[in-house]
Amino acid sequence: EPEVTQTPSHQVTQMGQEVILRCVPISNHLYFYWYRQILGQKVEFLVSFYNNEISEKSEIFDDQFSVERPDGSNFTLKIRSTKLEDSAMYFCASSEALETEAFFGQGTRLTVV
Amino acid sequence: GEDVEQSLFLSVREGDSSVINCTYTDSSSTYLYWYKQEPGAGLQLLTYIFSNMDMKQDQRLTVLLNKKDKHLSLRIADTQTGDSAIYFCAESSLNQGGKLIFGQGTELSVKP
Secondary structure (H helix, E strand, C coil): CCCCEEECCEEEECCCCCEEEEEECCCCCCEEEEEEECCCCCEEEEEEEECCEEEEECCCCCCCEEEECCCCCCEEEEECCCCHHHCEEEEEEEECCCCCCCEECCCEEEEEC | CCCEEECCEEEEECCCCEEEEEEECCCCEEEEEEEEECCCCCCEEEEEEECCCCEEEECCEEEEEECCCCEEEEEECCCCHHHCEEEEEEEEEHHHCCCCEECCCEEEEEEC
């Protein structure tokens, strides 16, 4: 069964460093998303991406965040200068169309120290 | 803004039915979803319902939607210990660019 894969599963980084979280969406999907879940809190939407551009982003997705689809298979989330409060589980998701179900990856646990 | 609320905990005995409830505020919701998260794992889509339906059944799972009250429930029949997990309700609407608004999750504990 096709699935969304994310790497790494866990990343530890020092405050102020840049991190890139990687995702391989399901191959025939056209819409891509990043969500995050701070420990003990709700899963929060960060950004959606379609046709090589951001289609919607939340207030959380400020200038320190960026997304990219560098080739036909990968979808990345870059955090430019990490803060302690960026520590969270980051989930990538993809969907075939705008109103079809989104499939999530296993998540990357980011720990900023 | 849009909000989705769930109770935080539910404990049942193995073999009983579980009912997990969710309320939402967005009257333009088009799809409502249930996701399952096992410890250390990602979000697994269990089922979803389109807003013009009031019920959907899929094996042991029954989803009920009361659009007037903006209330969604997930019933798990014959609950097993393997059903122990956190269950998230989520909604999306046409004007949100595909984004999902999640509830805080209900932790289901199934006791043998």
